[in-house]
Amino acid sequence: xxxxxxxxxxxxxxxxxxxxxxxxxxxxxxxxxxxxxxxxxxxxxxxxxxxxxxxxxxxxxxxxxxxxxxxxxxxxxxxxxxxxxxxxxxxxxxxxxxxxxxxxxxxxxxxxxxxxxxxxxxxxxxxxxxxxxxxxxxxxxxxxxxxxxxxxxxxxxxxxxxxxxxxxxxxxxxxxxxxxxxxxxxxxxxxxxxxxxxxxxxxxxxxxxxxxxxxxxxxxx
Numbered sequence: 001x002x003x004x005x006x007x008x009x010x011x012x013x014x015x016x017x018x019x020x021x022x023x024x025x026x027x028x029x030x031x032x033x034x035x036x037x038x039x040x041x042x043x044x045x046x047x048x049x050x051x052x053x054x055x056x057x058x059x060x061x062x063x064x065x066x067x068x069x070x071x072x073x074x075x076x077x078x079x080x081x082x083x084x085x086x087x088x089x090x091x092x093x094x095x096x097x098x099x100x101x102x103x104x105x106x107x108x109x110x111x112x113x114x115x116x117x118x119x120x121x122x123x124x125x126x127x128x129x130x131x132x133x134x135x136x137x138x139x140x141x142x143x144x145x146x147x148x149x150x151x152x153x154x155x156x157x158x159x160x161x162x163x164x165x166x167x168x169x170x171x172x173x174x175x176x177x178x179x180x181x182x183x184x185x186x187x188x189x190x191x192x193x194x195x196x197x198x199x200x201x202x203x204x205x206x207x208x209x210x211x212x213x214x215x216x217x218x219x220x221x
Contacts, residue, residue, distance in 0.1 A: 030163060030173055030183050037163035037171055041066065041134060041148055044159040052120050054105075056080050058112040059164075063136040064091070064143075067098060071129035071150070078118040082111040094135070128154050129206075152192040152206050160193060174202050 030037060039059040046053050054077065056066060065081040079098060085091035086108045099106070105118040132149040151160055153174070163171040173183040174193035179200035184191065186204035193202050 030171055030181065037165045037168075040162045040164045040170070041132060042159075042161040043068065043130065043132060043149070045130070045153075046157045047122075048119055050122060052077070052122050054078055054118045054120060056107075056116045056118070058134075060112055062143075063111045063134060065094065065135040065145075067133040067135075067145075069131040069133075070123040070127045071131045073124045073127050075124060075127070077120045077123070078105045078107065080107045080109060080111070080116050080118075083108045084110075123155060125155060128152055130158065130160075147189050150190045150206075152190075152208075153195070154193075158193065158195065160191075172202060 029035065041059060042057040044055040054068065056068070056078070058066060058080070063082065064085040065079060067076065068078045069076055076098065079095070081091065081095060086095060095106070105120050107116050107118055109116050130149065130151050130153055131147070133145050134148040135145045136143065149160070149162055153160065157176055159176050160172060160174045163173070169185045169187050170189070171183055171185050172191045173181050174195055175181055176195045178197045179195045182193065182200055182202040184202045184204055190205050191202060192205065192207040194200065
């Protein structure tokens with residue numbers, strides 16, 4: 001009798017597992033035909049003399065403003081704000097609140113727009129993360145600031161894009177001159193990209209010490 005109950009239990013567990021697997025959404029590769037993901041934000045950083053050049057590309061969703069920080073110092077690098085939002089009383093109050101943090105570069109543009117650029121001071125040498133907050137319209141109907149990205153990308157040049165799809169984890173893709181379209185689906189905003197010659201990977205969460213500059217032997221996620 002016990003053997004029969006055990007067999008029935010195993011059968012039910014297996015059936016549940018198979019149903020879950022059958023219902024799992026299998027998405028096509030990012031950017032391929034039929035890919036339903038929508039780009040939320042793309043950020044590129046590159047040395048510009050003794051400064052840093054940022055190129056910010058929001059996605060098509062309703063976006064009021066974007067804040068970009070260097071971490072762990074917490075230095076506010078740039079603010080990209082929709083010009084209509086900046087002219088409104090709500091936007092002026094929002095901008096005044098965050099401009100108190102640092103003399104960040106402020107770009108007033110018509111969002112969404114392609115390739116808004118900001119020249120900002122170089123990041124503190126010990127910083128290895130870029131943190132992005134987006135004030136926009138969200139699938140749950142709210143309109144507020146949310147942490148969109150907390151990327152461990154090193155202190156050199158970087159490029160990453162986040163793609164969103166309601167009901168699915170965000171997809172992160174990193175690329176630069178050495179690495180292209182390293183992508184991962186992550187349950188939260190934190191991710192780590194190693195984008196160096198001979199060392200290309202992306203992992204969810206924060207990976208400390210896993211990307212040794214210029215050395216493939218240190219390329220261990």
